[in-house]
Amino acid sequence: MQDTVYRYILPEAPTVECLRRWLAPQAGSLVPQAGRVYRRSYFDTFDWRLYRKHRVLELDWAAGRGQLRLHGFEREQAQHLLPVERMPAFPAELTASRLRRQLEKICDVRALLPVANWFHRLQRHDFRDVNGKTVAYIDVSTFHDRRDAEVLYVQLSIAPLRGYVDQGDALRRQLEPQLTLAAQQADPFEQLCRERDIVPGGYDARLILALEPDERTDASLGRLQLFLLGVMELNEAGIRDDIDTEFLHDYRVACRRSRTLLQQAMPLPDEEARARFKTLFAELSRVTGDCRDWDVFLLEFDHLPGDAPAGVHDELRAICRDERERARARLLRYLDSARYARDMRDWRSWLERAAAGGYAGEAAAMPIKATADRVIWRSYRGIRKRGRKLKPETDIEGLHELRKRCKKLRYGIEAFRSLYPAAAIDHLIKRLKKLQNTMGAIVDASTQGDLLLQLHERHSLSAAAAGRVQQLIADCDARHARCLQDFRAAFDRFSRKQDHAAVKRLFKPNRIEHADENTRHV
């Protein structure tokens, strides 16, 4: 259930007398309650999913109990409240409530992390009608760094009680014109972030660097790669602490983007260094991949098809967790190795040199647009050639290869997208995505089948669990076969003639672009 609240930032806290004076024409009385001090903490996911959706999640904590509140940034806003006895890491662990449902929708599998906290002194006033029935709360909140420190921020809020919306609104209309508002009307959350030098929404794993077409290739690639390296570094702590599965996911995606750019576009002049970093990224792909596969499998666990006898899922889940822990231990050993530290340090210094335009050779000096054209066009052509001949029913390796190439094409397009007309790029990505989804379904079915097979071969399962695993393997096989049939049509749709002509116009090197680029897709 949600309630509406009106909030105003004031330069200073009004006294009770002052509030009474302002509200005098309203029949009823203003009854101040005992003041209370809460520790106010704010939460968001590592990638700021709540903030990006213009939501604030705050916890007021006092005497072993808390009140969780989810709200927006507007002056008039709906809020969801939930009393809690502890703050869980995941929304799913909260009591069933509308607040939980909202959080689950926004945060998905991500954990809630504390962003910052300060102290909230709440002076509540009940506004009671002539029957002594409270119809609204008038709250004066002050925020402090420490319990008794100076006031940093003052907020007045009017919260009509459930079922008393009209009365609450009358109060608001009475009060609002009399308030002197502070110049700065930011939410206390934004104010606190400013105080603490926190940039809400600061972390973003999406690669959205703007490149200049004439920029040197080494400089552009250096910037792109430094960004990706930054994403990897930012996620390392979360991987080590095992906060949620998405740290590894973001790390892994950044790592693969890096690997693709290194293979396809990076004009690294030193062959030895090139080979060394290729090995680094290949190894990282492998060690992160094992762990990620189990993560995905465990996340899917509750949505597996069919029914299982009681206890079987617990048995299987425990084994999967075990496997995942082992894969994770291998990953951590790798991340902790001296070689990894050295490789990453050297990688960074190579990138910094690139970003400064300091690579020797013709390729490094080429305008990035020319490099991007060449890389994307070659990658695209390779896919078309292979895809047309591919018979996935007999050549599953070929399908895996094609899927990898599509992923690389996607990474290439995304890295260089700022060099091309946005609409054309979006259209191409949309088409590519459809093809990738079709192939993804095929490959996922076989990955899942492989994991299940591993379970079956490596562990002594109870008869019931073994039966369930066999049933799931059969299910994967069937799904695999079914999805295979979709491939041909999906590929033909991807490589349609008119779309192919457009891609050619966009990327084929040594061609002048046409002005009708943006008007083509309707």
Next chain:
Amino acid sequence: MKILATYNLKGGVGKTAAAVNLAYCAAQAGRRVLLWDLDPQAAATYYYRIEPGLDGGSKTIIRRKEDLERFIKASNYPTLDVIPADFSNREMDVLLTEVKKPGKRLAKIIKPLAEDYDIVLIDCAPSIAQVSESVFSAADALLIPVIPTPLSVRAYEQVEAFCQRNYADLRLLPFFSMADRRRQLHQQIIAEFPESYPAALASVIPYASVVEQMGTRRAPLGAYAAASEAARAYVSLWIEIEQRLRAG
């Protein structure tokens, strides 16, 4: 969400006093509570200073013309809301006989609020046939105040026999209400009752004038006499009820 109801065949045994005070105790303990006043006399509504009356009367609710949510009023206390009584609650019996599966109707009406409340507490009027049965099938437990007199115990036995026959899954939680410690007879019945009824709750609500004052104070005991013996008895009664509910 758990649905509880105060119930007894007998009138004037402290059902409403219990509903009003237990709702308050539960809310103070951090539960999200909805108190639904089904009694046309509207006593619980009155104690919480809420105007009785529902737009469109109880038929709007029973016929599910509008969601129950629309009728909710917040009380003066955090996490405690009320659905006020309406004089037309008298006609609920008739209204319920008009619908399909009258027994399931209340449960169905409450269900959309499952995410919003931890506890729904229904205050029933004494013995109204169809409504009570609908309450019985919706409720997880009945809270049954029993005055420690032979007649009251007998009334409880009737309720118990009826429920065992027709609502075997329904949990009955009897407790003593309006107990006068100076009376030999009360003392004796309180001492003997648990032997025959091991499910009985141990907390005893004493007969006390502070409880009667609820009528003039128009507030639950905890709000004006938190330290009184009666207020503390309701608190410990609530703790016991929660333990029973948790134990499943």
